């Protein structure tokens with residue numbers, strides 16, 4: 001018998017074959033399509049706007065599949081392309097490429113340039129992607145330091161005193177006015193087209209003439225310029241005092257200021273923690289509060305000392321602490337202690353805005369008023385506080401009442417003038433003539449608006465032309 005393959009069965013086989021082929025073709029095409037669709041290497045950089053003399057920037061390359069095979073950074077200027085960093089296989093899926101661009105060494109000129117990132121992966125694609133920059137980023141090569149010019153400054157300065165500096169800083173993006181290593185902020189001041197800045201700086205009470213006073217300006221490209229501030233240092237003497245620590249005082253103050261102290265700690269040990277650590281903590285807090293200041297002067301005229309108060313401790317008094325006949329500590333008292341009657345009203349020394357209220361370690365209940373440009377006043381040991389942060393106060397506004405909170409013996413107010421958190425002598429700011437001569441005079445010399453309420457700065461006497469030198473008689 002001849003076996004006859006039924007017609008239906010043959011058709012079915014063909015259909016299966018066609019379907020199989022279709023499956024292979026469609027599968028293959030979509031597989032190739034998927035391979036081709038895998039995105040190429042991605043590159044990211046923290047894009048600078050400028051290239052200075054030396055610019056460092058981390059650049060990252062990342063392959064979606066496979067590994068990064070090549071990573072390259074180029075700078076292109078006027079048709080010339082320079083490779084500044086390059087790494088090649090094997091690199092892994094993600095590559096961090098540290099890049100340092102030395103503009104002068106690379107022959108870059110000031111002006112426009114393009115930062116280009118190139119890269120490829122080892123992932124096979126049916127069609128090789130066209131080799132081109134993954135990222136093109138426009139930059140400006142800037143090798144010129146900011147034009148920095150000191151316009152005027154307080155001429156006669158003293159340790160524990162304030163100094164005003166007026167200057168122009170060109171295209172600087174960051175400016176520091178420095179006393180040694182401590183930097184003070186500066187503020188745009190006066191008419192905008194004048195482009196001037198001013199800074200109030202504090203010379204600490206232990207300032208010596210060897211510590212440099214200067215202005216440093218840096219532009220976005222990292223170019224810096226520095227100028228020193230010309231001053232003449234007048235010495236200032238500070239008093240000494242000895243404080244005998246009584247058992248009664250320690251009994252009263254140590255538990256108040258150190259409520260969590262260990263039971264094994266003696267009262268005098270507790271006192272030393274307060275006098276050293278809490279004092280230091282308060283100094284740091286004052287610096288922080290000093291950074292939150294108005295960018296313009298909020299004050300006018302001289303600062304006022306509360307009426308009917310007696311000074312019984314001076315600024316920068318060096319204190320020796322004696323306990324049971326032994327010297328146990330030395331600290332410097334950076335303020336004035338003003339006493340009158342118990343719980344007497346404490347007026348704001350000048351107009352401004354309340355920057356801080358509350359407990360401040362050894363200062364007890366404290367109010368700090370901001371007067372702008374970093375200038376602030378502090379009122380401590382208060383028995384009560386009548387203002388809150390943000391309140392606008394006029395000169396004489398009652399901030400609270402005097403007291404004995406914190407490390408205080410007897411009802412009084414501990415008063416400080418602060419310049420960006422650094423204590424300076426209030427004597428200068430209580431004196432309208434001092435403000436006129438040391439703040440307004442340099443402002444006037446710089447052609448900037450003066451602080452109101454301290455009288456006119458007299459015009460500089462016009463220098464008379466020097467008389468013609470007399471002919472010297474020759475002896476025969």
Ligand SMILES: [Zn+2]
Pocket residue numbers: 313333335336337413414415
């Ligand atoms: Zn005091």
